[in-house]
Amino acid sequence: MFLSKTDFKKIFTFSLVGVSALYFSQKKITSEQANEDNLKKHIYYLASDELQGRLTGSEGETKAANYLSAEFKKLGLKPYEGKSFIQGFEYNVKLNPHDDKTSTTVKGKNVVAVLNNKAEKTIVIGAHYDHLGLNEHHNSTLANSDGQIHNGADDNASGTAAVLELARMFSQNKTKENVNYVFALFSGEEDGLMGSKKLAETIKTNYPNTIFMINMDMVGRLNSNKDLTIGGVGTSPILSDLVKKYKPEGINLGLDESGVGPSDHTSFYLKDIPVLFLFTGTHNDYHKPTDDSDKINYPGQKIITNYVFNLANALGHEKEIPFTKTKVAPTKAVPKYKVSLGIMPNYADSKDGMGIDGVIDNRPAANAGILQGDTLTRIGKCEVKEVYSYMDCLAKINAGEEHPVTVKRNGEEKVFNVKF
Ligand SMILES: [Zn+2]
Numbered sequence: 001m002f003l004s005k006t007d008f009k010k011i012f013t014f015s016l017v018g019v020s021a022l023y024f025s026q027k028k029i030t031s032e033q034a035n036e037d038n039l040k041k042h043i044y045y046l047a048s049d050e051l052q053g054r055l056t057g058s059e060g061e062t063k064a065a066n067y068l069s070a071e072f073k074k075l076g077l078k079p080y081e082g083k084s085f086i087q088g089f090e091y092n093v094k095l096n097p098h099d100d101k102t103s104t105t106v107k108g109k110n111v112v113a114v115l116n117n118k119a120e121k122t123i124v125i126g127a128h129y130d131h132l133g134l135n136e137h138h139n140s141t142l143a144n145s146d147g148q149i150h151n152g153a154d155d156n157a158s159g160t161a162a163v164l165e166l167a168r169m170f171s172q173n174k175t176k177e178n179v180n181y182v183f184a185l186f187s188g189e190e191d192g193l194m195g196s197k198k199l200a201e202t203i204k205t206n207y208p209n210t211i212f213m214i215n216m217d218m219v220g221r222l223n224s225n226k227d228l229t230i231g232g233v234g235t236s237p238i239l240s241d242l243v244k245k246y247k248p249e250g251i252n253l254g255l256d257e258s259g260v261g262p263s264d265h266t267s268f269y270l271k272d273i274p275v276l277f278l279f280t281g282t283h284n285d286y287h288k289p290t291d292d293s294d295k296i297n298y299p300g301q302k303i304i305t306n307y308v309f310n311l312a313n314a315l316g317h318e319k320e321i322p323f324t325k326t327k328v329a330p331t332k333a334v335p336k337y338k339v340s341l342g343i344m345p346n347y348a349d350s351k352d353g354m355g356i357d358g359v360i361d362n363r364p365a366a367n368a369g370i371l372q373g374d375t376l377t378r379i380g381k382c383e384v385k386e387v388y389s390y391m392d393c394l395a396k397i398n399a400g401e402e403h404p405v406t407v408k409r410n411g412e413e414k415v416f417n418v419k420f
Pocket residue numbers: 001002003155190287
């Protein structure tokens with residue numbers, strides 16, 4: 001999952017519509033089932049310390065890419081381009097987040113395979129496999145975490161494992177589909193959807209009739225309420241009925257219309273391809289070294305993988321999937337900041353303040369005496385309930401102003417004068 005500091009997820013969470021108990025699960029005709037052991041094996045390897053957090057351009061990324069290529073080869077799939085499953089791409093990344101001048105070129109590797117059923121239509125099923133490495137590119141939400149391995153089990157070994165398993169299911173499926181499948185494992189996602197941009201630029205040249213893209217990013221943490229968010233349902237008029245029709249029993253769907261979101265489906269939506277995006281939600285380990293394999297809900301991930309199998313099957317049988325542009329309502333716009341507090345917010349849901357996961361040295365919060373572990377409740381008169389109201393409060397402040405900032409520390413209220 002890619003979140004700029006001006007949090008995409010605000011747009012996202014605020015546009016969810018619950019559609020839980022209204023629909024009964026349908027009978028499905030499938031010959032293949034996802035295998036939990038396969039999912040587990042892939043995730044444990046990809047999120048192991050050996051791969052050092054799979055940073056784009058790193059040795060760990062190469063190891064992951066080799067593993068993924070070998071899996072595709074075992075299934076008898078064909079490379080997307082040329083003789084290798086690797087599709088290379090390049091971009092620049094800042095070495096120091098506070099300095100625009102020093103940047104370095106990163107060489108990334110998508111791993112892309114095709115199940116060519118000699119069909120007219122093609123569906124892309126994708127997930128990103130890169131993650132934050134040792135925080136070399138400064139995308140961690142934990143302060144002072146440079147040098148710690150960010151294993152990225154949920155983000156996004158989970159989606160990667162699901163794509164590998166779907167590749168197995170479709171290539172071993174007895175019923176031949178009348179659609180080709182492109183299984184796309186992207187790199188460069190955490191630095192801004194770089195790999196998927198590259199594939200989206202080439203997909204219609206190689207497969208002119210690409211009718212759909214399904215993306216999975218963070219599908220490993222299905223909670224006890226079984227909440228699953230699906231984005232992109234507004235990108236075609238057929239989608240909201242379709243996702244409800246095939247919804248697994250007990251799953252609570254939260255639907256989001258937008259084709260633009262915090263992950264790789266955005267790259268395809270921007271090429272006028274209808275998309276779906278599956279996501280089990282954010283959590284305390286998001287973009288931290290603690291996003292580990294033992295915290296994954298494997299039975300939950302199996303349910304989601306089977307769901308995507310059924311959806312992809314159904315989409316292949318649709319006569320037509322008209323593309324529609326979705327709009328982001330002006331009220332959902334991300335606020336613009338002129339100032340920053342210099343803290344790492346906790347993204348977890350809350351009503352009584354936002355946790356502070358980290359405090360950056362020599363920035364306003366640290367200078368005023370605010371500490372990691374404090375809970376932020378108020379900036380000036382503006383009440384902070386969680387990360388979203390925090391962003392709203394921050395957007396009202398101008399550089400140079402001074403405001404009292406209230407935090408809870410060990411149950412006690414403390415007020416600090418912060419100079420922004
Ligand atoms: Zn991420």
